[in-house]
Amino acid sequence: MEGHQRNLYLYDRFNARVAGVSRDQVATLEFWAKDLGLTFPLFSNPIGHLGIWFGALRQGYPMFNRTTVIIDKWGVIRYMRDGSPDYHEILRVLKQLHGEEAGR
């Protein structure tokens, strides 16, 4: 999450926004965001349906697997990766998508 916060100015350049989704309660996320100094939205999804949609919720496991998803403005998933975010890869993908957008 700190990596995303550090790259917010680059996401702006590529016309991208970042949001986090977690199964934790709102109060937990508020505390966590304040403690880390995060300024982007964090969504509380205790039921976990978002994780189910993105395949980030393993059967019998209470938390989401870490997953990064890039969705375009038409709602199409353009990138998905499990595990720790690869910030360089994310920026390369956003740059490519932004270039495609500029070329339309």
Place this chain on the structure above:
Amino acid sequence: MKCRWIHLGWLVLALLVLGGCALPAPPAPHQSALRADGEALVWQDEFRFVPPPAPWQLIDLNEDDYSVAYMKLCRESSPCQSTLAYAEEPFGYSLDFVERQEEFFRRFLWASRVVFAPARLEKTEVLGGEGLIAITEGVEPVLGHKVHAKVVFARRGERVVGFYFTQWRSAEAAYDLRDEQDFLNFIESFRYLRPSFYELL
């Protein structure tokens, strides 16, 4: 095609794991990432530096909060150690040095439960450009430990990078800041060998 959310653009959605679980950090470079180049070392063809002399030892703790770090132990007190490091992504977010050092000390050594005094700031020139030196002391009140910290913030392209020096002592012991000269020599010898990922983005 006209889009519905013209203002939104791309969305990076990060599904998180919270709830007190430690996350696996990306593996830090091992010593194999370093190669000798005369008296200097080269790290992944990114930067070159002259390592501090023995008894400084390279640290490889699979941490991801520094790129390369050295530690020196002593026996005069407990704890008794100095650390110097270079970090490509120092704690914090701001591209402004003063704001960054405030953010930095909120996270630096947090696992050691250190309470830092406000840092004394000095402008400097480092890596051929502007920099900021932040000097402070942290106290761990329960164990009675203290740490002297000197952090030099510099730039690689537009990004902020950091050089750290810490020295741990027990509350009643005096610091021995002669080790700081090795830190300054480390910075003095430090050179980038190519533009960073962010400069090429």
